[in-house]
Amino acid sequence: MIIVTGGAGFIGSNIVKELNRQGRSDILIVDDLNNRKEQSQSYRNLRGLQFIDYMHKDDFLTAIQNKEFDGVDVDVVFHEGACSDTMEYDVNYMMKANYEYSKAVLHFCMEHRIPFLYASSASTYGAGENGFREGDECEDALNPYAYSKLLFDRYVRQVMSDTQSQIVGLKYFNVYGPQEHHKGNMASIFYQLYHQVKKDGVCRLFEGWGKFSDGTDVPNGGQKRDFIYVKDVVKVNLWFWQHKGPSGIYNCGTGKAHTYNEVADSVIKALGKGKIEYRDFPEVLKGKYQNYTESDTTKLLEAGYDQGFYDMYEAVKEYCDFLDAGGYFKYGK
Numbered sequence: 001m002i003i004v005t006g007g008a009g010f011i012g013s014n015i016v017k018e019l020n021r022q023g024r025s026d027i028l029i030v031d032d033l034n035n036r037k038e039q040s041q042s043y044r045n046l047r048g049l050q051f052i053d054y055m056h057k058d059d060f061l062t063a064i065q066n067k068e069f070d071g072v073d074v075d076v077v078f079h080e081g082a083c084s085d086t087m088e089y090d091v092n093y094m095m096k097a098n099y100e101y102s103k104a105v106l107h108f109c110m111e112h113r114i115p116f117l118y119a120s121s122a123s124t125y126g127a128g129e130n131g132f133r134e135g136d137e138c139e140d141a142l143n144p145y146a147y148s149k150l151l152f153d154r155y156v157r158q159v160m161s162d163t164q165s166q167i168v169g170l171k172y173f174n175v176y177g178p179q180e181h182h183k184g185n186m187a188s189i190f191y192q193l194y195h196q197v198k199k200d201g202v203c204r205l206f207e208g209w210g211k212f213s214d215g216t217d218v219p220n221g222g223q224k225r226d227f228i229y230v231k232d233v234v235k236v237n238l239w240f241w242q243h244k245g246p247s248g249i250y251n252c253g254t255g256k257a258h259t260y261n262e263v264a265d266s267v268i269k270a271l272g273k274g275k276i277e278y279r280d281f282p283e284v285l286k287g288k289y290q291n292y293t294e295s296d297t298t299k300l301l302e303a304g305y306d307q308g309f310y311d312m313y314e315a316v317k318e319y320c321d322f323l324d325a326g327g328y329f330k331y332g333k
Contacts (some may be wrong), residue, residue, distance in 0.1 A: 005030040005057065005105065006081030008182040011119065011233055013045040015078050017179075017329050025050035028059040041182040048329025057081060061101060064108040076241050079105050079118035084145065085186055086123065091144045098148035103155060106167070110159070112113045115166040117237055120249060122173040122226070122293055124150040125171060129213055132226075132250050133296045134171065142288045153249055157249030158316050164248050168240045170233070173253030173295050177315070179329065189260065190227075190316060193267045194323055197274040203264035209281035210291055218291050220278045221261040226253035226295045229315040235307045237298070245303050253295025254309040255304050260289070266313045270320040 124139025
């Protein structure tokens, strides 16, 4: 059996779908379908998936703490479940959901020597002033979400040498693609711009605010991010598990940053219409926003990953076509 926490979410449901394509349906999905921050719509992501059972995240936590999974043959745990709202400022809630819960699942896997692959985040690099290389010298946190992820990474580094089973953390950069509807305002810029163009033909981007690390001003729409297609994220996860990749914490990005202007251009080209307009940079985000991210892929490639990454324009065209076709996976297809 395979366990996917957050299996009704964005990345988790894509992992399940690819496992289905590879012939695996003996999957336990763990999630909370009534998540207070995700509009209670994530159940829709399950309709196109094949899996053996579902458990609420609290019931799963109780079950592993009560040893109810002792003797169950678990091949791997993909731990994708988390509160991913970067605007959530209830630190106690964030720490319980993202840090304490993750520790419990980690120790369950360590005890039973089950491969444990989990979602970290590029938000653990703060403003990116020190670069994007895995390690304490580059890491920081600008909000409670980022701190909860950073603290768990640091915890994993402390305990990793105490286990013989595989532990892999993946620092996801800016992920986009199918099955992100339920994320609402936290959905990718590609999803937001697709709907803006469909509605009134306009891609609305932030004006520039702040400076890049070299001291130059950020131009309108010139914020740069390492955008990675969700199918590439799935490939990296499955590669580490199926190839028994070395334990560690790795960046999961393409290694190439694109501006938001390029993002808008890719959506406009995919849809065959649209224009760009700029709006004021929100006061609430000033000092808490990453103007530039670009994954350092050195460690990932040294681990042996050789599957490459989608071209952004090709991925966006595929994603827009998917949204045009209904926007959800279809059962058995």
